[in-house]
Amino acid sequence: MTAFPTAPAPHGPHARRVGWVMTQVLLALVPGALTALAVRGPGVAVNLALCLGTAYLCEAGALSLRKRPLGPALRDGSVAVTGVLIALALPPWLPWALPVLGTAFGVLFAKHLYGGLGQNPFNPAMAAYAFLLVSFPVAMTRWPAAAAAWDGALAWKAWIGADMAWDGLTGATPLGHVRTQLALTHTLFEIAEQGGPPGARAGLLLNLAYGVGGLYLLARGIINWRIPLAVLGALALCAFSFQVIDADRYPSALFHLTQGAALLGAFFIATDPVSASTTPRGRLIYGAGIGGLVYLIRTFGAYPDGFAFAVLLMNLAVPLIDRLTIPRPYGTPDDA
Amino acid sequence: MVRVESARYGLRGGLALQPSRPEPALPFEEAPLPPLLILPLQSRAGEAALPQVQVGERVLRGQCIARLAGPWDAALHASSSGAVIAIEPRPVALHAAILTVPCIVIRTDGADSALPRLPPCDPALMDRVAVLKRLAEAGVVGLGGAVFSTAAKLACAVAAEVDTLILNAAECEPHIRCDEALLSHQAERIAQGARALAAFLGKPQVLIGLKETLDSAPLEAALTAVGMDEARIVRVPARYTAGAEDILIRLLTGREVPRAGLPTDIGCVCLNVATVAAAGDALLRGEPLTSRIVTVIGPGLARAANLVVRLGTPAADLTAACGGYTDQASQLILGGPMMGLALPDDALPVTKASQALWVASAAQLQAPQAVQPCIRCGACVEVCPVRLLPQQLHAYARSGDAAALEAHALDACIECGCCDVVCPSQIPLVQTFRDAKTELAHAQGQDHRAVWLKSRFEARAARLEQLKTLRENRHQSARDQLRREDPRARLARLKARRQTDDTPPKEGAP
Numbered sequence A: 001m002t003a004f005p006t007a008p009a010p011h012g013p014h015a016r017r018v019g020w021v022m023t024q025v026l027l028a029l030v031p032g033a034l035t036a037l038a039v040r041g042p043g044v045a046v047n048l049a050l051c052l053g054t055a056y057l058c059e060a061g062a063l064s065l066r067k068r069p070l071g072p073a074l075r076d077g078s079v080a081v082t083g084v085l086i087a088l089a090l091p092p093w094l095p096w097a098l099p100v101l102g103t104a105f106g107v108l109f110a111k112h113l114y115g116g117l118g119q120n121p122f123n124p125a126m127a128a129y130a131f132l133l134v135s136f137p138v139a140m141t142r143w144p145a146a147a148a149a150w151d152g153a154l155a156w157k158a159w160i161g162a163d164m165a166w167d168g169l170t171g172a173t174p175l176g177h178v179r180t181q182l183a184l185t186h187t188l189f190e191i192a193e194q195g196g197p198p199g200a201r202a203g204l205l206l207n208l209a210y211g212v213g214g215l216y217l218l219a220r221g222i223i224n225w226r227i228p229l230a231v232l233g234a235l236a237l238c239a240f241s242f243q244v245i246d247a248d249r250y251p252s253a254l255f256h257l258t259q260g261a262a263l264l265g266a267f268f269i270a271t272d273p274v275s276a277s278t279t280p281r282g283r284l285i286y287g288a289g290i291g292g293l294v295y296l297i298r299t300f301g302a303y304p305d306g307f308a309f310a311v312l313l314m315n316l317a318v319p320l321i322d323r324l325t326i327p328r329p330y331g332t333p334d335d336a
Numbered sequence B: 001m002v003r004v005e006s007a008r009y010g011l012r013g014g015l016a017l018q019p020s021r022p023e024p025a026l027p028f029e030e031a032p033l034p035p036l037l038i039l040p041l042q043s044r045a046g047e048a049a050l051p052q053v054q055v056g057e058r059v060l061r062g063q064c065i066a067r068l069a070g071p072w073d074a075a076l077h078a079s080s081s082g083a084v085i086a087i088e089p090r091p092v093a094l095h096a097a098i099l100t101v102p103c104i105v106i107r108t109d110g111a112d113s114a115l116p117r118l119p120p121c122d123p124a125l126m127d128r129v130a131v132l133k134r135l136a137e138a139g140v141v142g143l144g145g146a147v148f149s150t151a152a153k154l155a156c157a158v159a160a161e162v163d164t165l166i167l168n169a170a171e172c173e174p175h176i177r178c179d180e181a182l183l184s185h186q187a188e189r190i191a192q193g194a195r196a197l198a199a200f201l202g203k204p205q206v207l208i209g210l211k212e213t214l215d216s217a218p219l220e221a222a223l224t225a226v227g228m229d230e231a232r233i234v235r236v237p238a239r240y241t242a243g244a245e246d247i248l249i250r251l252l253t254g255r256e257v258p259r260a261g262l263p264t265d266i267g268c269v270c271l272n273v274a275t276v277a278a279a280g281d282a283l284l285r286g287e288p289l290t291s292r293i294v295t296v297i298g299p300g301l302a303r304a305a306n307l308v309v310r311l312g313t314p315a316a317d318l319t320a321a322c323g324g325y326t327d328q329a330s331q332l333i334l335g336g337p338m339m340g341l342a343l344p345d346d347a348l349p350v351t352k353a354s355q356a357l358w359v360a361s362a363a364q365l366q367a368p369q370a371v372q373p374c375i376r377c378g379a380c381v382e383v384c385p386v387r388l389l390p391q392q393l394h395a396y397a398r399s400g401d402a403a404a405l406e407a408h409a410l411d412a413c414i415e416c417g418c419c420d421v422v423c424p425s426q427i428p429l430v431q432t433f434r435d436a437k438t439e440l441a442h443a444q445g446q447d448h449r450a451v452w453l454k455s456r457f458e459a460r461a462a463r464l465e466q467l468k469t470l471r472e473n474r475h476q477s478a479r480d481q482l483r484r485e486d487p488r489a490r491l492a493r494l495k496a497r498r499q500t501d502d503t504p505p506k507e508g509a510p
Helices: A018-040 A043-065 A070-075 A078-089 A097-114 A124-135 A152-159 A174-183 A188-193 A200-219 A226-245 A253-258 A262-269 A280-300 A307-324 B128-137 B150-159 B178-185 B187-200 B217-225 B245-253 B273-285 B315-321 B379-383 B390-399 B402-407 B418-422 B429-484 B487-500
Strands: B003-006 B028-030 B036-040 B064-067 B082-094 B097-108 B164-169 B205-211 B232-236 B268-272 B291-297 B305-310 B329-334 B341-343 B356-361
Touching: A018 A043, A018 A078, A018 A200, A018 A262, A043 A070, A043 A078, A043 A097, A043 A152, A070 A078, A078 A097, A078 A124, A078 A262, A097 A124, A124 A307, A174 A188, A200 A253, A200 A262, A226 A253, A226 A262, A226 A280, A253 A262, A262 A280, A262 A307, A280 A307, B028 B178, B036 B082, B097 B341, B128 B150, B128 B273, B150 B187, B150 B268, B150 B273, B164 B187, B164 B245, B164 B273, B178 B187, B178 B217, B178 B273, B178 B291, B178 B305, B187 B205, B187 B217, B187 B273, B205 B245, B217 B232, B232 B245, B245 B268, B268 B273, B273 B291, B291 B315, B305 B315, B315 B329, B315 B356, B379 B390, B379 B418, B390 B402, B390 B429, B402 B429, B418 B429
Parallel strands: B003 B232, B028 B305, B164 B205, B164 B268, B205 B232, B291 B356
Antiparallel strands: B036 B097, B082 B097, B291 B305, B329 B341, B329 B356
């Protein structure tokens, strides 16, 4: 008689690990991060370093306060994704305290106060971004113009938070520019005649780079198609409908899809599994809600872009959406 | 000509675990007769069968050695000739666990002498009760792993007047290839069984769910040879859970078995092809079920084969028939990677439920990993063949929320394990669901018992109350009668009575 060790079924095949999934997400962010570095300057790298460092420190601190083992949580890579997403959303050469503060808020308040990985109802990166935007509206909307972004002395002054005259050194984002010009009763046609919004090409490039990363995630089966499709579809549908009503005042769907946080948000932020809806139909509703809210905030709200608020608002709705979209199990009549 | 077509309805979820092209055929052989046969008296949860033989008694192949009380319960037979050397508890693989149950142990004599065959019991000529009785007496049970009595299943199908007979040849778990051997080498047994059962059920439509990577030619020829031209062979994807009864029924007919219902509720009866072949043997040749095909496979063995195995053969005899273990042998698994049961040693016997013996290498097995928190990625939702939300069920199972578990249809879970293997957090979902089901059943059982006890108590109280009222009424009427009676007439009556018999008067005593 030969004895053998036993284990419960299923005996195989090998599953993916959370750490592998997070590594794939980070890998998919590489083209976007490189493009951001190219168009926004070295300030992006500084933000990345600050946010990643703070994220790991806060994760380790929170885990030890909660008396949890550090190893598995630090190795699973989820906190790295949070840190990178915050950094990529921030303007370059932000006073150094802001990325640190924002990331600490995201990791400590939005993640660990709710119980850590898997328990947070809100997307930690977007909670951090919204926290900074509401608390430091001026600094958070100051995007250095191309020349200033690569000027070492100016950048240092800005980074240490020194008092400085920003006149002429900042440029509006394409979304912000269009918004301001429309408020000044210019038409989109006039804006286009003046050469279009400045930085529109950079915005397009950046969005395309995130789009490439997103397609990689879809191809590897890391994210499901429903949320990105619903986000982009709803955003495009809203933009198209309003453009049909008045093409002078409402920019095209293409403009909305390729500017601001559109593709970063659709592929990397709205798809955060923990805070998103998990049912198949719920994901469509959740994504469409984000797309619609982004359009409303961009067009009628107080901010040029609204991804963070749209995501956080829909995070709030997730428990309800999940409950109302339970799929019909096999063998259950339709009306049950 | 028998029609061969693609499945008209889609398969939801599941996993692609098998190669999408046909695998090289395995050798098909008769396993050598083992020196010992271990036949468990229990095959499903419930009562153990009663032995019909005694220790020391000589038995012949096909002799009934144990039976259950129910009319449609399957009997148990000696699978070769020899002497009963013990009737004692032994560990056996039953359903999803190793349990120690009473077994009849036979030392074979090598002669393999058989009882004379029973006369044929062709459903085309015999009445239905005789057919069902024959199937039960011949020990025919579901050989796809469920080992439910075929007579009981068919009795249910007759009562429900089913219109569809489904033969399951989907064989969807890797390493399980016993039906493949049956289909390519003994297709005529399947065809004859199918014709007999179709006649028994009153000519329903016959659908055969055949895995798309298997060759349909032998079965087509066999069906044509017995005149079953109206049967349809439906090719089903070589995808895991396609062979689960409820899933296959939907794939072939578009009908869904109601939750807590049976296939017969929607006019279907579904039998594994091996079961149909065994039923054919029992009905047309009068042969009881004493052997089955078992796939013996894996890198832990010198060679792989499909073996015709006497029921009760210890696993060690099968691995020896396949050249013995190699260095790679890491675990011995009865069944496939998804639902198979890891055996603690190779002394355990093959039962009617055993489809494959897989000697796995360490590389094929999933190394135990630390469980991480659920990140709600939804990978489990995508693969669930019955459209459940495993991650929500897991959360509710952990918090013990019985109402939410019911709202999310925990009872519909078929425990296929798909969610388990795709979970990046390595959460043992199936185990969690099994435990939660057990707990729910226990809680409901307690509820039921409490309700039952209360109703019994109330019924008793009402009965006592009623008796009391009756008694009081009787006493009252007796008193009233006495009061109305004239005292002298009463005295006369009592005297008269004392003279006729000596029984004391009763009326006065309240």
